[in-house]
Amino acid sequence: MNEISLLITLASVHFIALMSPGPDFALIVQNTSHHGRRTGLTIAAGLSAGILVHSILSITGISYLVQQHPTLFSFVQILGGSYLLYLGIGALKSLYQTQKTATAPNEKKKASRILTNQKQAFSKGFMTNILNPKALVFFISLMSSLVPASMSVTGKVSAVFILWFLALFWFSLLAWLLSTKRLQRKLESSAHYIDGICGVIFTLIGSVILWQAVSHL
Template sequence: MNEITILATLAAVHWVALMSPGPDFALVVQNASRYGRQTGLFIALGLSCGILLHSIFSLTGVSFLVQQHPALFAALQLLGGSYLLYLGIGALRGAFQSEESSGTKNKSQYLLSNKRQAFSRGFMTNILNPKALVFFVSLMSSLVPATMSLAGKGAALLILWSLSLLWFSLLAWLLSSARLQKKLYQASKYIDGACGILFSLIGLTILWTTLSSLTWL
């Protein structure tokens, strides 16, 4: 395949993967529906930067080396699973909070003072997800040949980052439209509950799988 075909295939596979439900998707849905467009967009930026870093690590072989060292990969899995479980517990706690404790003024203050927190939440959720590491190692090793030009590899990184930012930003934008925002905000505790269960299940599954495998080492 020529480089244009490789890049087109890479873009198509990544786009399908982005639309698959997972921690990144749930994070945008939960926060954009509760805190609004600005928070959702900064989370989208954080997620896309995490994906860019994963892509760079995969292209340079760093991710492959981590995956090939059981102790390092297990440490990443434990850290990632713990972080997702932390997000899940936080979301479940939010689902049980009284609606009276989250007035419009507090919401505005959250939006203005926590852009960095929203970016960090998105970045950490993606970069600490061990499944993302495995996915990008597989994606890059199977679609991007070692003989590909430097310009082609740079284009691959740009495609992965820009598509991620486009998808998550579009999702945050649509979920925070004025008409939909009102309905979603009324259902925010149910969204928090669903996302909390998803984060917790994924986190617990990663922790259980990792700890089970360690017992056999």
């Protein structure tokens, strides 16, 4: 298989993985529904930056070394699981506060404002992706199977660019579509349900990752 075919296959597998529901998807949906298009696009940039770092670490072999070192990999799992659990508890806490202040519109609005600026939004997107050990394992598998060591430097750089660009394109498109006026009105009316679902997703994934990390210590 030539390099172009490998890159096309890489792009296809990665794009399918991007569209599958997970922490990144949930983060975009939750925050776009609360804060609108600009915040959604900023989080998309943060998520894609995390994928860029994962891609570089995987293609240079650093991620593989981390995975092969049990103690270090468990440490990464604990960090990632704890952060996702933190996001989950935060979302559920926000839902509880919103329900508690349902009769006070101003307080309700204040309770839902989890993010305060775009820098924080970018950091949240970046940290959610970069601390996800599942992403680390995924990119190691993807790179090792579809980006052989014999591939040219141009091919490897192209592979990293493709992974970053597709992530930025998909997450930005998702944020854009979710922030159209018609859909935004529907999302705002369902924000408490979105918080609940996203909170459960983050909490479950974070708990599973932490359990796996602790069980391997």
